[in-house]
Amino acid sequence: xxxxxxxxxxxxxxxxxxxxxxxxxxxxxxxxxxxxxxxxxxxxxxxxxxxxxxxxxxxxxxxxxxxxxxxxxxxxxxxxxxxxxxxxxxxxxxxxxxxxxxxxxxxxxxxxxxxxxxxxxxxxxxxxxxxxxxxxxxxxxxxxxxxxxxxxxxxxxxxxxxxxxxxxxxxxxxxxxxxxxxxxxxxxxxxxxxxxxxxxxxxxxxxxxxxxxxxxxxxxxxxxxxxxxxxxxxxxxxxxxxxxxxxxxxxxxxxxxxxxxxxxxxxxxxxxxxxxx
Numbered sequence: 001x002x003x004x005x006x007x008x009x010x011x012x013x014x015x016x017x018x019x020x021x022x023x024x025x026x027x028x029x030x031x032x033x034x035x036x037x038x039x040x041x042x043x044x045x046x047x048x049x050x051x052x053x054x055x056x057x058x059x060x061x062x063x064x065x066x067x068x069x070x071x072x073x074x075x076x077x078x079x080x081x082x083x084x085x086x087x088x089x090x091x092x093x094x095x096x097x098x099x100x101x102x103x104x105x106x107x108x109x110x111x112x113x114x115x116x117x118x119x120x121x122x123x124x125x126x127x128x129x130x131x132x133x134x135x136x137x138x139x140x141x142x143x144x145x146x147x148x149x150x151x152x153x154x155x156x157x158x159x160x161x162x163x164x165x166x167x168x169x170x171x172x173x174x175x176x177x178x179x180x181x182x183x184x185x186x187x188x189x190x191x192x193x194x195x196x197x198x199x200x201x202x203x204x205x206x207x208x209x210x211x212x213x214x215x216x217x218x219x220x221x222x223x224x225x226x227x228x229x230x231x232x233x234x235x236x237x238x239x240x241x242x243x244x245x246x247x248x249x250x251x252x253x254x255x256x257x258x259x260x261x262x263x264x265x266x267x268x269x270x271x272x273x274x275x276x277x
Contacts, residue, residue: 111253111260112247112248112249112250112253112254112260112261112262113247113248113249115240115242115247115262117265118243118265121215121265121266122167122168123164123165123166123167124147124163124164124165124166124167124168124171124194125147125151125164125197125266125267126147126148126149126150126151126164126267127146127147127197127198127200127210127266127267128146128147128194128196128197128198128266128267129144129145129146129194129195129196129197130144130145130146130147130153130163130168130171130192130193130194130195131143131144131192131193131194131195132144132145132153132155132172132175132190132191132192133190133191134179134185134188134189134190135188135189135190135191136187136188136189137185137187137188141156143155143156144195147163147164150164151163151164151165152164155175157179157182157184158175158178158179158182158184161174161175161178162174168192168193168194169192171192172190172191172192173190175190175192176188176189176190196212196213197212197213197266197267198210198211198212198213198266198267199211199212199213199217199222199264199266199267199268199269199270200268200269200270201222201223201225201226201269201270201272202269202270202271202272203233203238203270203271203272203273203274204229204230204232204233204234204272204273204274204275205223205226205227205228205229205230205233205272206226206227206228206229206230207226207227208226209226211225211226213264213265213266216263217263217264218254218261218262218263218264219238219240219249219251219254219261219262219264219270220251220254220255220261221261222264222270223238223251223270223272229251229272232274232275233272233273233274233275234272234273234274234275235250235251235252235272236250236251236252236253237250237273238250238251238270238271238272238273239270239271239273240262240264240268240269240270241268241269241270241271242265242267242268249262249270
């Protein structure tokens with residue numbers, strides 16, 4: 001009788017343990033972190049992407065379809081880390097947007113402006129170099145002079161004389177009459193010839209300065225004669241000054257289309273601005 005009772009007790013104990021084990025496996029965990037599927041909801045574990053205990057066995061939520069709208073609701077920052085990220089990236093995104101808008105090249109004009117030409121290129125201008133020869137006198141001489149910014153020249157015995165705006169023939173007659181009027185010579189023959197005429201190029205070019213004018217000189221050729229543009233030159237906004245009037249010239253367009261490359265006249269000046277970017 002004792003042997004039978006002991007066997008029944010052991011059998012009963014084993015059955016109870018098996019039942020307890022089964023009940024543990026079927027019992028769901030109550031301490032699973034519900035915020036694992038939605039990051040940045042205030043949980044430190046979710047912010048650093050550390051899965052909660054038993055979270056891998058949970059089914060994931062289905063993806064919501066994208067809402068195509070212009071005004072999407074931006075969720076408020078839920079953690080200090082998210083807040084500081086937005087504060088730090090805000091000025092950076094704004095700076096990139098401003099830089100991109102500044103670097104965007106503006107569309108150039110379809111054609112360069114028509115620049116009115118002067119009545120005659122034979123008119124003398126400030127900067128012209130002249131050779132004035134006196135003949136028919138005992139002390140025949142020749143002198144080289146340059147017309148200054150006020151349009152004047154300086155000759156021996158007669159001093160300053162207006163030269164700009166006149167032709168070489170008109171200037172030679174004016175010099176002759178001045179010598180006779182001041183009784184320096186009774187008779188004198190005067191010849192005036194132009195030796196050099198210049199165009200001025202300044203700003204963002206390799207060799208700014210004056211360039212000798214030739215009848216076939218254009219804006220693009222003048223820039224090439226000055227060594228070309230620098231790295232920061234604004235090639236689409238070159239300023240041509242003629243007779244105290246400024247005209248904007250797109251040199252890129254002039255290089256592509258020779259018909260848009262205006263000819264230069266003696267005394268013209270080109271100014272190449274600096275690009276901000």
